[in-house]
Amino acid sequence: MQYRDFGRTGIKMSALGFGAMRLPHEEKDGVSRINTEESIRIIHRSFELGVNYIDTAFGYGESEIVVGKALRKWKKRIYLSTKVPVWNMEKRKEFRQKLEEQLGRLGVSSIDFYHLHGISYEIFENKVKKLKLHKEAMKAMDEGLIKHLSFSSHDKPSMIMKILEEGDFFSSMLCQYNLLDRANEDAMEAAYRKGIAVVVMGPVGGGRLTSSDLLVRGMKGNVRTTPELALRFVLSNPWVSVAISGMNTMEMVEENVRAASIRRPLTKAQLSSLEEFIRERKSKKxxxxxxxxxxxxxxxxxxxxxxxxxxxxxxxxxxxxxxxxxxxxxxxxxxxxxxxxxxxxxxxxxxxxxxxxxxxxxxxxxxxxxxx
Ligand code: SF4
Ligand code: SF4
Incomplete structure (x- = not known):
């Protein structure tokens, strides 16, 4: 596994993070639920192979509870990231209530990276700043309940830039970036230059890229599989600290760890041959x-x-x-x-x-x- 600087935090983070939004499910009494035992087995395997960042959210069903169980013996060595929904908050005290609820679900006394989940610039203005949620987060930080405040966003890149400009209190940002969607590149560079660590979600295009080997063919034998290409593409970007992959099988863990352990980034020549291949297909089709x-x-x-x-x-x-x-x-x-x-x-x-x-x-x- 390769480890990278995580913004200005001084932490060395594994280039691959475990995304716990798509944990394996099982059918019980006609209801589909997370298979806790299998999920913990897969999460632990990733930790054994060097992953030290795990990402969940209040909104991922029972994921926080399962992640909390998986962390029991590992908490000291793993950085825990979760997310709080703030878009429907009406009062400042709701932030603290939700944080306490999440600490309870996770069974931990502190959260390393506490993300404002999926904020747009509008939510940043009308909820975060207006209700002073960042001040509430600072208070929780002073009490040791959270270590860092972060945010995730699906807003337009220009709006993410505005959040970055005004949000000096953030330690990291989580955004979408992959071979199919490179729109956030400038925002990612801006975050990096401010010392805000960049974590990427959807490196394999939310699974979209796994179903085609066309791009691998375009690389003429330089990579083995599409997930490897997709992950290496993301990690070749110097602004990226961590790429989070939602993993739900042992094979995915092994394959992603292998790809994230390849230290040499795709070369300029490989990237331009890939870009040329995509450009050519785009121009024709x-x-x-x-x-x-x-x-x-x-x-x-x-x-x-x-x-x-x-x-x-x-x-x-x-x-x-x-x-x-x-x-x-x-x-x-x-x-x-x-x-x-x-x-x-x-x-x-x-x-x-x-x-x-x-x-x-x-x-x-x-x-x-x-x-x-
Ligand atoms: S079809 Fe034309 S107008 Fe409609 S979304 Fe596409 S570019 Fe815009
Ligand atoms: S041409 Fe077809 S797609 Fe376009 S507005 Fe009319 S019904 Fe809709």
């Missing part, structure tokens, strides 16, 4: 949709940008099965109208609004033929 949503809403509820993204997964990255299965799940709910491409009545309203001048009607027809 990609629907140039930027997901700007100017074409929405469609009067028939056709989920235009989502459908085009899935089509691009299939054609550019070879993720056809995944794209077909996600396409099959597109459906309207009581609150949101979201329909497949065959609901299009060819009214043409969307095409007039598309800045990319995409022949939306024609492309939708092709998408349904290929994914439907």
């Amino acid at each position: 990609e629907i140039p949709c930027t997901s700007c949503e100017y074409c929405m809403p469609c009067p028939r509820g056709v989920a235009i940008p989502q459908i085009f993204q899935l089509m691009n997964y299939a054609t550019v990255y070879g993720l056809k099965e995944l794209a077909r299965s996600r396409y099959g799940k597109i459906a309207s709910t009581d609150k949101v109208k979201r329909e497949k491409a065959d609901s299009c009545v060819e009214c043409g309203a969307c095409e007039k609004k598309c800045p990319q001048k995409i022949g939306i009607i024609r492309e939708l027809r092709k998408c349904h033929k290929s994914l439907g």
Whole structure:
């Protein structure tokens, strides 16, 4: 395992972190629940192989309870990260109440990295700053209940930058970054330069990248598997301290530890050959949709940008099965109208609004033929 500086904390963290959001499940009395014994076995194997960072969240069902049990004999050697939902807090004291509840669920006296979960800049302004939740966190730090305050975010990179500019009290940030989604690169560099450790979630694209060996073929024998390529790609970025992978089998642990132990990053030549391979496929196959949503809403509820993204997964990255299965799940709910491409009545309203001048009607027809 390779270990990296973790921002300005002085900690050497394993490049691979254990993500406990997708622990193995079992069916009991018709209910699917986390398989505690198997989860602990897998978590312990990762610790034995050198992983020293584990990440859970209040919102991951029983994950905190299982992680707490797995940590019993390991707590002194492992850094524990969890997350608190703050978007629905109305009073400052709720922060303390939730923290105490989480300490109880985890069965620990202190949490190493306490993340404000999935904050947007708007939540940062209207909840964190307005309710002074960071002050409450500082108080908990003085009492030793948490060691560091962190945040995770899925907001736009420009908004993450604003959180970084105003959030001097954060020790680390958790954000999305992988071969399919490199939008956060500038924000990651900004965090690194401020001494805020960068932890990456979804290094294997939330599992999306595992179902294609197309990119590995593009690397011409320099990597063995797509998860290895995906993880090494993330760890080749000098701003990254830790890549968290949600692991639920022993094989995944062994394979990810092997990939995270390869010290030499992908070379510049390898990265540019990969970029060239993706660029070439994009130029030939990609629907140039930027997901700007100017074409929405469609009067028939056709989920235009989502459908085009899935089509691009299939054609550019070879993720056809995944794209077909996600396409099959597109459906309207009581609150949101979201329909497949065959609901299009060819009214043409969307095409007039598309800045990319995409022949939306024609492309939708092709998408349904290929994914439907
Ligand atoms: S052309 Fe089809 S997709 Fe576009 S707005 Fe009309 S119904 Fe919706
Ligand atoms: S307007 Fe064009 S580019 Fe924007 S989401 Fe719609 S199809 Fe994509």
